[in-house]
Amino acid sequence: MTDSPDDASVSPRTRREAARRDRTVAPGAATGRAAGRDPLEHAREHLELARGHARDHLGHAREQFEATNERIKQRTGRDLLLAILTGLLLGALVLASLLFVKWTFVILAVAAAGLATFELVRALQTGGRRIDVVPQLVAVPLILLPAFASAHWLHWTALFGAVFLIVVWRLLVQMAARDGRTYGDVFADVLASGLVPVYVSLLASLALALLRQPEGEWWVLAFLITAIAADTGAYAAGLAFGRHAMAPRISPKKTWEGFAGAALAALAAGALLAEFLLGLPWWSGLVFGAVILATATVGDLGESMLKRDLGIKDMSSWLPGHGGVLDRLDSILLSAAAAYALHGVLAPLGGL
Structure with a gap:
């Protein structure tokens, strides 16, 4: 079992290299975690996200139509x-x-x-x-x-x-x-x-x-x-x-x-x-x-x-x-x- 070196004894260059290794490893680790999840749950999350976007677009379109319809109603x-x-x-x-x-x-x-x-x-x-x-x-x-x-x-x-x-x-x-x-x-x-x-x-x-x-x-x-x-x-x-x-x-x-x-x-x-x-x-x-x-x-x-x-x-x-x-x-x-x-x-x- 190896002790971790004290932060004060680590050079700045060593800390930068360690951070770079962490950034390189993190995406792969995240991918691995995602790959290990239930595919059905993953698809459900994507479906909910798509539904949310669709609701937002429909709500915006409805607001625009109602505003246009109201202007037409006021005029005609x-x-x-x-x-x-x-x-x-x-x-x-x-x-x-x-x-x-x-x-x-x-x-x-x-x-x-x-x-x-x-x-x-x-x-x-x-x-x-x-x-x-x-x-x-x-x-x-x-x-x-x-x-x-x-x-x-x-x-x-x-x-x-x-x-x-x-x-x-x-x-x-x-x-x-x-x-x-x-x-x-x-x-x-x-x-x-x-x-x-x-x-x-x-x-x-x-x-x-x-x-x-x-x-x-x-x-x-x-x-x-x-x-x-x-x-x-x-x-x-x-x-x-x-x-x-x-x-x-x-x-x-x-x-x-x-x-x-x-x-x-x-x-x-x-x-x-x-x-x-x-x-x-x-x-x-x-x-x-x-x-x-x-x-x-x-x-x-x-x-x-x-x-x-x-x-x-x-x-x-x-x-x-x-x-x-x-x-x-x-x-x-x-x-x-x-x-x-x-x-x-x-x-x-x-x-x-």
């Missing part, structure tokens, strides 16, 4: 994530109904028109108008179903019958109330009551009348895609480049830059859909896209003006990230009428 008033998820779900339902069973699209259309009618009636009631919910909801299937299942004359007869029912109901209820309401207010109530089914149910029924045509499901799908493309293009371009307000007194967040994005998206969608979906010349798709762009924009601005007059932001909160059902149908309803008219004009070009 919409929750981007909820809007995307809701839009994808609704789009999948509509697409499946059009491609597989037409009657399921009819059911969806009647349900959507019924909810939109209920929203509009409630909004007008908060604005001081007296409108009766029951006849308005009865009128929805009364107008929509004949548009798909019957001849044109029955469709229009059902429309006039529904409006007559709504107007007479309102007058009888007003007569029974005896509340001293002025003639001007009564006339405004009757006029608003009669316009509700024309705005919602009649325009929605034209989409079903289009669906009833030969290969009508493709035309319905085409105008829906074009209207959605215009709305998406307006949203993206307005968010990225929006500087100049389009109609500040009606809708302050709509910009000319957004309208330009909507125009590009609608024209591109129209040309592609005409060529590959409808079997029409590509230039007819430009006409289709331009008309749908115009009606979608007018419909959107029209509903915005109505909400501004009523002092509300959304018709309801039934669709997360979108507001109400009518808030999603505002650009589609008027576009349905335009698409129905365009079918009569452009469909004969399919053989060219």
Whole structure:
């Protein structure tokens, strides 16, 4: 057994060499110790380390997304994530109904028109108008179903019958109330009551009348895609480049830059859909896209003006990230009428 030399008797050079030997031996010793460990435990440690890094990256990405989403929400008033998820779900339902069973699209259309009618009636009631919910909801299937299942004359007869029912109901209820309401207010109530089914149910029924045509499901799908493309293009371009307000007194967040994005998206969608979906010349798709762009924009601005007059932001909160059902149908309803008219004009070009 050899005694260790006293530190004072060891030269500095000897101490440096000993330290160098320790640094050289240590990694090998550590490797030996690591090699002697359980491989499963070693793999578990690496897995936990990888999980920690993944959690850190996901947490950072989530924080960045939430911050971006919050900025978008403050600027546009919409929750981007909820809007995307809701839009994808609704789009999948509509697409499946059009491609597989037409009657399921009819059911969806009647349900959507019924909810939109209920929203509009409630909004007008908060604005001081007296409108009766029951006849308005009865009128929805009364107008929509004949548009798909019957001849044109029955469709229009059902429309006039529904409006007559709504107007007479309102007058009888007003007569029974005896509340001293002025003639001007009564006339405004009757006029608003009669316009509700024309705005919602009649325009929605034209989409079903289009669906009833030969290969009508493709035309319905085409105008829906074009209207959605215009709305998406307006949203993206307005968010990225929006500087100049389009109609500040009606809708302050709509910009000319957004309208330009909507125009590009609608024209591109129209040309592609005409060529590959409808079997029409590509230039007819430009006409289709331009008309749908115009009606979608007018419909959107029209509903915005109505909400501004009523002092509300959304018709309801039934669709997360979108507001109400009518808030999603505002650009589609008027576009349905335009698409129905365009079918009569452009469909004969399919053989060219």
